[in-house]
Amino acid sequence: MANIEVPKDPQKVQRILVSALHLFAQNKYRKTKVEDIASMARVSKGIVFRYFDNKFGLYLATIEYANQNILDTVDYSVWQDSVDLTELIVRATEYKLKLQIKFPDEFQLLTDVFANVEDFSPEMEEKVRKKYQASTAMTQKLVEPVFERLVLRDDVSQEEVYNMLNGIMLQIGEETKIFMKNHPDGDLKGMTGIIEHAKGYMKIFERGIKKDN
Incomplete structure (x- = not known):
């Protein structure tokens, strides 16, 4: 069975990445908790995992997001x-x-x-x-x-x-x-x-x- 791409709310994605950027920058990877990112982004922890699979997937996306903010x-x-x-x-x-x-x-x-x-x-x-x-x-x-x-x-x-x-x-x-x-x-x-x-x-x-x- 083919994987079905999860539809993503752009506003929620933006809030998650903004929150992840701040918390990963302040606390580094290990000390950052997904539940804290979700709370700051005003989404459920489940949404974060649905959108980014896991904490590491979110970290990779956040690196790309941080770089793009600067390049823009x-x-x-x-x-x-x-x-x-x-x-x-x-x-x-x-x-x-x-x-x-x-x-x-x-x-x-x-x-x-x-x-x-x-x-x-x-x-x-x-x-x-x-x-x-x-x-x-x-x-x-x-x-x-x-x-x-x-x-x-x-x-x-x-x-x-x-x-x-x-x-x-x-x-x-x-x-x-x-x-x-x-x-x-x-x-x-x-x-x-x-x-x-x-x-x-x-x-x-x-x-x-x-x-x-």
Whole structure:
């Protein structure tokens, strides 16, 4: 007998995802209870399971929902119109800080997505990883126009440069995470130190660390 798709009330789906996003972001996967999500969403626990099969299915849907909330508002020109890598990193950092203030739950969930690895079986972990990779795959496409304008040394590949930039962005992300934790009501003016760090990292990246003889 073929599986019959359960009809879903769009308003209930939205309320469930909004509630799940907030609770998963605040409490992480293990400590979040489906009954609490249902209560916040003003639906029965049975509805949550009918719509999303189980808690893990809801978690995967929430990762996708969080990512889409951010992507729906992203101004791609922030990356693509940068004249060089330093401007790209600085503009991307400033823009990400603004987005992080606007979407605290989304960024918290996506930042901590692998902090829950011990809660999952290897099969579940792989599904989480695929969801997360799908949410970050666009980053490389966003920087491609800038890379096309670069004149790299013959012994340096775009992939190597991208991986190094990604490392710098991860470091900046960690600094931002600490700042937001210590200053939950902070704004961009209070984050000038992070912007300066981004510029400093790029200066070292582009010039190297060895002193000329």
